[in-house]
Amino acid sequence: MAALLDIRDLTVRFATEDGRVDAVTGVSYSMEEGEILGVVGESGSGKSVHALAIMQLVPAPHGRIETGEIWFRESDLLTLKGANMRRVRGKQIAMIFQDPISSLNPVYTAGFQIRETLRRHLDISQRAATSRAAELLDLVGIPDARQRLRSYPHELSGGMRQRVMIAMALACDPKLIIADEPTTALDVTIQAQIIELIKRLQVELDLTVMWISHDLGIIAGLADRVNVMYAGYIVERGLVKDIYARPRHPYTAGLLESVPRLDRKTAGKLKPIPGRPPNLARLGTGCPFAPRCRHGDDRCRAEMPDAEASDQDGHMVRCWHWRHVASGETGAGESHA
Amino acid sequence: MLLQAKPALVKAMPERPVMVEVRRLKKYFPIRRGIVFARKIGDIKAVDDVTFEIHKGETLGLVGESGSGKTTVGRALLRLLESDAGEIILDGEDFRRLKGKQLRRARRRTQMIFQDPYASLNPRIPVHGIISEPLEVAGGHSRKELRARVDELLDMVGLDSSIRNRYPHEFSGGQRQRVGIARALALNPEFIVCDEAIASLDVSIQAQIVNLLEDLQHRFNITYLFIAHDLSMVRHISDHIAVMYLGKIMELAGRDEIFDDPQHPYTQALISAVPVPDPEVEESRERIVLEGDIPSPANPPPGCVFSTRCRMAMEICSQKAPDYRKIEIGHYAACHHAAGAA
Ligand SMILES: Nc1ncnc2c1ncn2[C@@H]1O[C@H](COP(=O)(O)OP(=O)(O)OP(=O)(O)O)[C@@H](O)[C@H]1O
Ligand SMILES: Nc1ncnc2c1ncn2[C@@H]1O[C@H](COP(=O)(O)OP(=O)(O)OP(=O)(O)O)[C@@H](O)[C@H]1O
Ligand code: SF4
Ligand SMILES: [Mg+2]
Ligand SMILES: [Mg+2]
Numbered sequence: 232m233a234a235l236l237d238i239r240d241l242t243v244r245f246a247t248e249d250g251r252v253d254a255v256t257g258v259s260y261s262m263e264e265g266e267i268l269g270v271v272g273e274s275g276s277g278k279s280v281h282a283l284a285i286m287q288l289v290p291a292p293h294g295r296i297e298t299g300e301i302w303f304r305e306s307d308l309l310t311l312k313g314a315n316m317r318r319v320r321g322k323q324i325a326m327i328f329q330d331p332i333s334s335l336n337p338v339y340t341a342g343f344q345i346r347e348t349l350r351r352h353l354d355i356s357q358r359a360a361t362s363r364a365a366e367l368l369d370l371v372g373i374p375d376a377r378q379r380l381r382s383y384p385h386e387l388s389g390g391m392r393q394r395v396m397i398a399m400a401l402a403c404d405p406k407l408i409i410a411d412e413p414t415t416a417l418d419v420t421i422q423a424q425i426i427e428l429i430k431r432l433q434v435e436l437d438l439t440v441m442w443i444s445h446d447l448g449i450i451a452g453l454a455d456r457v458n459v460m461y462a463g464y465i466v467e468r469g470l471v472k473d474i475y476a477r478p479r480h481p482y483t484a485g486l487l488e489s490v491p492r493l494d495r496k497t498a499g500k501l502k503p504i505p506g507r508p509p510n511l512a513r514l515g516t517g518c519p520f521a522p523r524c525r526h527g528d529d530r531c532r533a534e535m536p537d538a539e540a541s542d543q544d545g546h547m548v549r550c551w552h553w554r555h556v557a558s559g560e561t562g563a564g565e566s567h568a
Numbered sequence: 569m570l571l572q573a574k575p576a577l578v579k580a581m582p583e584r585p586v587m588v589e590v591r592r593l594k595k596y597f598p599i600r601r602g603i604v605f606a607r608k609i610g611d612i613k614a615v616d617d618v619t620f621e622i623h624k625g626e627t628l629g630l631v632g633e634s635g636s637g638k639t640t641v642g643r644a645l646l647r648l649l650e651s652d653a654g655e656i657i658l659d660g661e662d663f664r665r666l667k668g669k670q671l672r673r674a675r676r677r678t679q680m681i682f683q684d685p686y687a688s689l690n691p692r693i694p695v696h697g698i699i700s701e702p703l704e705v706a707g708g709h710s711r712k713e714l715r716a717r718v719d720e721l722l723d724m725v726g727l728d729s730s731i732r733n734r735y736p737h738e739f740s741g742g743q744r745q746r747v748g749i750a751r752a753l754a755l756n757p758e759f760i761v762c763d764e765a766i767a768s769l770d771v772s773i774q775a776q777i778v779n780l781l782e783d784l785q786h787r788f789n790i791t792y793l794f795i796a797h798d799l800s801m802v803r804h805i806s807d808h809i810a811v812m813y814l815g816k817i818m819e820l821a822g823r824d825e826i827f828d829d830p831q832h833p834y835t836q837a838l839i840s841a842v843p844v845p846d847p848e849v850e851e852s853r854e855r856i857v858l859e860g861d862i863p864s865p866a867n868p869p870p871g872c873v874f875s876t877r878c879r880m881a882m883e884i885c886s887q888k889a890p891d892y893r894k895i896e897i898g899h900y901a902a903c904h905h906a907a908g909a910a
Contacts, residue, residue: 273770274741388861389634418633419797420858423841427857445771448800448843452850472847489775491804493842494849496824500782501804503775507740 234302235407235439236285237261241299243277243284246292249512254280254294256463259538262407262439269454269471270443271486273508276460278443282409286326287316303407322352325400329412331392335384341368341395342380345402352403367398372428390421397428401436411443426453447490451475456545459483462509462519465538469546479541479553481524518550526552584623586657587759587791588645593618593654595637595644599866612865614640615651616815619892622808624758625785627792629806629823631799631838633862636812638795642761645793646678647671658759676706679757681748683764688748689736695722695747696732702754721750725780742773749780759791767797778805799842803827808898811835814865814873817892821899831901833880872904880905 243255255277262268270278283289284296287308301308308319328334336344345364349355355363361380368376371394384392393413400408410429414422426449433440444450450457450471457474459467459482467480478484485504491497506523518535521527528551536551550556596611614637622628630638643649645656647663656663658674666674682688689698696718703709703717719729725746736744745765752760762781766774778801784790796802802809803823810820811834819832830836840856858877863869869876875885884904892902 273772390861418862419799419841420633420837421861423855423857426843427855446843447771447845448850451845451847452843452853475845475847486771487845489772490845491775491800492844492846493800493803493827493839494844494846497804500779501775503779504772505776507742507773508770 233264234261235264235304237300237302238285239300239302241281241284241301242297243280243289243294244297245294247512249510252511253297253463253514254511255284257538258299258463258465260458260465260468262441264406264439265433265437266456267433267440267442267454269450269457270441270460271445271447271450271457272460273445275508275511277463278460279411281460282326282411282441282443285409286320286324287311288320318352321348321405322403323405324407324409325403325405327393327396327400327408327410327413329415331389331396332384334396335392337384339383340380341382341384341387345380345395345399348399348402363402364398367401368395370401370432371395371398372424373398388421389417390424393417393421393425394428397425397432401432404436405438407439407441409441409443412445413442414449415444415446422449429453447475447486459486462511462514464519464535464549465547466520466550467546467548469541469543473543473546477557479546479548479557480550481526481552481556482520484556485523526550526555528552584625586621587624587626587659588622588793589655589657590621590641590645591619591655591657593641593644593656594652595640595649596652610866613815613868614865615644617892618654618812618815618817620810620817620820622759622791622793624791625789626807627785627794627805629802629809630793630795630812631797631802631809632812632818634797635814635862635865637815637865638812639763641812642680642763642793642795646680646761647675648680676755677757678759678761679752679755680761680763681745681752681765683767689744689751691736694733694735698736698747699751699754702751706755717754718750721753724753724784725750726776740773741769742776745769745777746780749777749784753784756788757790759793761793761795763795764797765794766801774801781805799838800844811838814863814868816873816902817900818874818903819899819901821895821901825899831895831899831906832874832903833878833905834874835901837877837879872902 239259241255241258242253245252245254258281272278280289285301289296296309299309342364345367346360349360349363364380365376368379373379373391373394414425429440432438442453454471457471458465459480461482467474467483474483478487488502489504491501504523509519516534517532521531531551536549538547538549541548541553593615594617595615596613598608599610599612600606601609618641630641632638644651651664661674663674699718699721700714703714718732722729727746766777769777785792794802794805806823808820809823809826811818813834819826819835826835827839830839837856837858844850860877863876871886871888872890875881890902890904892900894900895906
């Protein structure tokens with residue numbers, strides 16, 4: 232059980248017009264080699280910012296990593312500067328974004344961009360780079376790989392562009408891939424192709440994958456473990472099978488209850504989480520979920536609970552009342568007829 | 569299983585009168601080349617011979633991949649776009665033939681709710697102005713009446729009337745979508761096209777808006793065409809579901825029937841591609857992963873438009889387009905394999 236990535240007490244702060252915003256607060260967790268970690272949570276919960284922090288790509292000067300350590304293999308990435316960090320970024324940790332059209336340069340061919348990535352990190356001839364690029368396109372399931380090297384991004388479909396992005400991410404044999412909503416812009420049948428592809432590559436190349444998504448369904452089918460984020464905190468974390476069957480945090484329980492399921496007939500109305508996500512610039516000292524929480528009480532409104540190991544190995548939750556939630560009426564499996 | 573007073577059961581009764589009837593609707597967009605002397609070199613068959621009906625107070629869900637023609641169907645139905653052929657019968661009236669005053673009157677009975685609550689609301693107008701605008705255009709209301717009606721509409725969509733003087737940027741996405749819905753309701757529409765109306769909202773907020781749309785439907789007997797990518801939500805909200813691919817309806821059936829007994833290989837693939845938020849189910853599921861991409865609508869494949877990606881394609885599929893035929897009452901499919909084929 233070797234930890235590949237170990238994050239301790241990470242806090243990322245932005246200075247905004249509205250005031251100080253802690254986009255990520257006290258986040259700690261580790262990723263084992265070879266696992267797939269899902270990160271879920273609603274818009275603005277800090278999923279992307281926490282991933283950017285790992286890559287040291289938090290936009291300065293408004294954004295700053297306030298506290299934390301990010302251990303990757305033997306080094307704390309937050310102590311690496313300039314060239315040393317560039318050596319990690321792209322080479323050992325690669326990132327895939329939601330929107331390949333804005334991450335690919337429109338004026339260069341797919342082949343050129345993959346070759347550039349290769350030559351930036353590896354000492355490799357032009358010719359070797361070209362055949363490696365073709366191999367990579369082949370690996371990610373692009374037909375006629377050699378031909379496609381000559382295609383410009385606009386000549387490729389959305390799904391093909393995302394495959395090119397994955398090929399680029401894989402170019403230097405990274406240990407860790409961070410995929411930030413890589414299928415959100417794609418049609419569901421193309422999304423299914425990309426998910427199958429990642430599953431296959433993960434096994435073939437022994438990858439460790441972090442997959443950020445707001446889709447609970449994708450994470451259910453793909454990830455081993457899940458971090459549930461709310462307002463910058465990881466509010467619950469553990470094995471996917473455990474958490475989906477028995478959420479201990481009211482937010483997780485609420486999310487699972489609020490989505491209709493394709494495999495079930497629906498009876499009656501949906502059960503939304505009332506209210507809306509908080510303005511991060513206006514958070515008090517209490518639990519940020521308290522205004523929407525059916526278990527919330529005075530203590531919740533006054534004081535944010537610490538991350539606590541629960542009743543299951545490796546499971547943690549940040550809620551005063553998780554025992555009520557776990558034992559209670561809110562289990563995801565029983566809400567529909 | 570307890571039998572609750574389930575609105576779905578009542579809704580499924582076939583006696584309800586037809587609100588919208590669409591027959592053999594076509595909308596082609598010309599593809600032109602050249603700038604000074606642009607000449608037409610082909611057509612995008614965005615909507616190609618589409619037929620369906622929606623009963624009063626019911627919801628037809630319309631799903632399909634990007635570019636399959638869903639928005640074009642919605643816009644054509646409301647005559648925000650002129651169709652090339654076919655009929656649109658709106659509550660018994662031949663909507664495509666209406667002109668002048670009659671057209672304006674009929675149009676008022678319809679509305680559209682868009683995906684992006686940001687883009688569809690004017691940022692410089694406060695909430696009460698946004699909501700009262702359609703009323704002012706229609707005319708015949710005093711200031712006092714307008715004010716009362718705006719407050720009533722805000723209340724209907726679950727917003728406090730104290731926000732009437734605030735501007736769109738002061739609201740969350742869910743609240744903005746509520747403002748958009750309030751505006752759409754201003755003239756008591758009977759038929760509303762919801763085009764990806766919840767797509768940009770957070771998961772926890774989507775359920776709030778869908779419940780609101782259902783409440784309004786029950787209270788005012790509104791008919792919906794609900795266009796969406798999210799099949800799970802479509803299953804929840806719809807009475808019937810139509811699946812489009814490259815401008816054509818592949819299959820149409822009752823919301824449960826289409827999931828329990830999908831006839832078209834495309835419907836089957838689409839359903840199997842949707843992840844379910846349950847790890848146990850996901851683990852044991854058989855998945856049909858479609859190969860390749862959706863072909864260009866400017867150059868659709870001959871025969872069945874789905875034939876290039878279909879795992880069940882036979883020789884005839886790339887030669888002859890299958891008829892859109894009735895499988896049983898309320899269930900239609902366009903596939904050479906579909907049960908009921910001669
Ligand atoms: N450049 C920035 N300047 C100021 N605030 C920022 C910036 N980037 C992010 N934030 C804030 O940080 C918080 C977390 O944002 P983040 O992008 O991590 O959310 P997310 O969980 O990825 O959401 P989404 O699902 O919408 O992608 C948000 O409240 C956001 O407004
Ligand atoms: N005004 C237009 N001019 C030319 N082509 C158009 C126009 N509007 C739509 N199209 C084309 O018609 C086809 C159908 O488009 P439509 O927007 O109806 O699809 P859709 O199913 O709503 O897709 P999405 O899920 O992406 O919203 C597409 O190929 C599109 O490019
Ligand atoms: S700490 Fe209190 S308010 Fe926060 S989630 Fe738990 S019960 Fe709800
Ligand atoms: Mg993000
Ligand atoms: Mg559309």
